[in-house]
Amino acid sequence: MTIFDNQFEEAQLLALIEAELDPGAAEQLRRRLGAHSGAVECIERLQADREILRSEPVPSLDVDLVAELEPLMVRPILMGPPGEFRRRRAHRRRWALPVAAGLGVALVGGLWAVLSWAPGQAGGVDERELARSPEGRQRDAETASGDRWAGGGGPPSESQSLVAGEGSQRLGPGPGGVIHHHAPLEVAVAGGDRSADTLRPPEDPDAHPRLMALTFALELEVAEPRRAEQILRSSLRDLGPRTALTRNLDWEEVQLLTEKWQRERFAPGQPPAEVRAGDVAAAAPPEPGLRTLREISQRLRRLAEDSHGQRQEKQILLSKQLLGTPELAPSFQQQLAFSEYGAGYTISIPLGELRALLGRLGVTQGHATRLRMLSPATDARPSGSAQEDDQARGWVAQWRQVQAAVAALRAEGDDTIVLLPVAIAKD
């Protein structure tokens, strides 16, 4: 059925519909179309359709969809413009080879010097292994077995401390120095050597200048919180040797520690099994308002300071360093501070790798990640759903603060190790 007998081109007809022909040409085309039954009416119908479509109202949008995306905008700008980021990385790569070569030469030279000076002492044996006392190695095994309070149920005694022993003085950090354990983080609550850096306050930049605690936290939302540790581990893999993952003190842990210390104060030396909880509570009733993690953490700090004052020597295992070298782990106080804000983990990572880490977490399936400011815990327990809701709402409102905090990081060098607290939330 070809009523026009191929006399018209699509372009001509379209131009007529679109009112793009000059009046003379349009009139001429209409006359030609008039020779075909219904053709003019059909064109008019298409023109009417066009007018209707053109007058369609613009659908309204009553929500700000950008606001929901703003948290994600932190990531692309985290380390500055990509070009700058790439330039900095290229710069690092230029120096990497000469520096690595220099370090290699120095290492070989140093090893040769040590071997020729103290033959038979260091060959094939890890320095920390030499520095660790037999008791310390025993406690390694205990920790590995998962029994944090093994050895009588109470905190480890002085004899179990990882203070460098006699046999390790030659290669260890010096008499009385605390050797950091490779896997749980050792905390010298009180010890013969006050120079141990595990109790340094986080706000003291000179005590540990290379570790910079961030004011915002990474929130990892997972359906199964037990998977969080695995996700963090795999995300940190291959990000270089200067990364670490530490499980912070959690609420139960702090509570347990408080209880332990209360027991110690109530009945020092008595096995915990023989100390009834009721007696402890009666003797050392919790202070009014000792309910929140913040308050417990503050109380814990006071207890730690008291212990220092009394020169009691105790070595307590707290938390666990899961990855990385001990030097990169947050201090006890930093962990407490992060725990106060509900952060169950701390990632230690060079600033230059932070973007890569967030990128990895962002593309991994099965969880959501976002950055939020560290906000003080409220009266509820950090794991309470009401507080989680508040935190989630707060996140949207806080993104500008996070951005400002991120922007401030640009003044720091890529090599600066930052401590990124990680809060786990249930999806």
Next chain:
Amino acid sequence: MDRQPHERTPDRTGKPSNELDLLEAHRRGDPEAMGLLLRTFQKRIYAICYRMVRNQHDARDLTQDSMLKIMEGLDSYDGRAKLSTWVIRVTMNCCLSHLRKERLRRHAPIDGIDAPGRGSGPLHVPAMAELLPSRRVEEAEMRHILRRALGDLDPQMRAVLVLRDMHDMEYQLISEVLGVPIGTVKSRLFRARLALRQAAELSLGDPPADHDHQPLPGAHQRGPGE
């Protein structure tokens, strides 16, 4: 229509307000520029998405997907096309991709009769004689019918109609957005109009008598790029 301003207009607050200024600010590392930039396009992106999918919920999701893609790809934007054109292109690609997935999810029509202008097979372009309205309808009713018919069109045809009629875009810009020659845009637009009309006629409940799927009468079928 809601065309985007391209001239650089100073903002009373001193912050960049124009899209290109915002882009530059973003590239300089201004942490707020990306949000402001997306906000200048947000309504337009949503309007395109809504008109393509005809569903508020999907349109919002697609708007966010598009903005995410814009965020990810903005660093690779080379300035060859206008930023607004590039943004609409990204948006339209998101919509078309979504509609493709939707079509794959759906089963083939059980009764074997597909909607006009839809389907992966050869396009049926109705003859003009088929398009004679069987009855007069009020404009409001016709508007409703056309909206529904638009949703039944092939996504590529729908795209060209949305961009041309609902966003008042020139052929050249449509060509850049869809990545096809101007000739193809015109051809697709004309066929889309015919297909839309046929779909509207079908919606009126009085389908055309002739279903022999003949090519457009009297119109030389121009190939793409002409």
